[in-house]
Amino acid sequence: MSSARPTASVSAPLPTPSRVRSTLDAVLYSSTWLALAALGLTWATFLFWQVQIPWRLGTMIFTATLFLYNLDSVLPYKHSQPVALSGRKSWMRTHRRSLFLLAMVALAVAGSLFLWDGWQHLIGFIGHLAVISLLYSLPIVKVHGRWWALRDFPLLKVFLIAYVWAAVTVWIPALYLHRPLLEPVVLVLFARRFLFILALAFVFDIRDYSKDRLIGTRTFPGVFGVRATKLVALAALVGAALLVPIGMPVHHQTVYLLPLLLAAGVIWFADESRSDYYFALLADGVMVVQFLVVWVASMFLV
Known part of the structure; x- marks a missing residue:
């Protein structure tokens, strides 16, 4: 007669705080979280019209965002700027090769889906967004002995960000659904999204306040002050709420x-001394909340 031996239960080890932090850093600083936000805002536009987002288009938006932002993070001149390294910048410098590889894979996926879905007839429209996105950080003209990208022109960069994000997340869904871009509802959605993104873009100008002043980039906080910038950002949110x-x-x-109120809180308490997580997780996270709110409304509020 055999006796059964008790077996010790083996449980998976809990993730350590350092592992959790490493994973969070990878998601945030590789722009994966930001790419999810772009996908979410695009999806929210489809949900407004009670249409599910096509998976290939959603993947193209996600990977195109990954490509552009990771390409921006590995540009050589950005790593030679005379500024103190934050935790975010240090992580990007350490993983620069991986970020470049991720950008190239994302470009291959986005380009393949672009061709697969036959967007070539809109190459002019999508091309101008790509040009703005690339020249946003790539040096294009020499001013007073220093190369300037579009972002270096005084007060311009927040408007470029808001325009491209609104165009991608509102106009591309409209074009996919064969809706005229000048249709009143499309214009209202575009303007609302533009002002929402514009308000959040001011938060990152506040984050980069000292760095931008050091390298000579004239942004709203540097010209008008941080408090005035916050008031302009809050005014943009009010405009979005009224549209x-x-x-x-x-x-x-x-x-x-709800997302506008959350954005207002993030804006009001923004300060360049705050943690990188405040900006990467919370400020970008407001865009994810925007999607979740629209998704819940489309599912449960008739």
């Missing part, structure tokens, strides 16, 4: 205010 598409139910309008 309500015709026919949107009142209960949807109320729920859609």
Whole structure:
């Protein structure tokens, strides 16, 4: 007669704080979180029209965002700027080769999907967004002995960011659904998204306040001060709240205010001394909340 031996239960080891932090850093600083935000905002536009986002288009938006932002993070001149390294910048410098490889893989995927779905007939429209995105950080003209990218022109960079993000996340879905870009509802959605992204873009100008002043980039905080910049950003959010598409139910309008209120809090408490996580996780996370709110409204609020 055999006796059964008790077996010790083996449980998977809990992740250590350092491992959790390493994973979080990788998600945030590789622009994966930001690419998810771009996908979410594009998806939210489709949900407004009660259409599910096509997976190939969603993947193209996600990977194109990964490519552009990781390419920006590995540009040689950015690593030679005379500024103190934050935890984010140190991580990017350490993983520079991996970020470049990720950018190239993302470009291959985005380019393949672009050709697969037959977007070639819109090469002019999508091309101008790509040109703005690339020249945003690539030096194009020499001014007073220093090479300038589009972002270095005084007060311009927040408007470029807002325009490209609004165009990608509103106009591309509209084009996919064969809706005219000048249709009133499309214009309202574009303007609302533009002002929402513009408000959040000011947060990153506040984060880079000292760095931009050191390298000579004139941004809103550097010209008008941090407090005035916050007031302009909050005014942009108010403008976004007032732009309500015709026919949107009142209960949807109320729920859609939540991301704007969260963005207002992030803006008001923004300071360059705050942790990198404040900006990378919270400020970009407001865009993810925007998607979640629209998704919940489309699923549960009729």
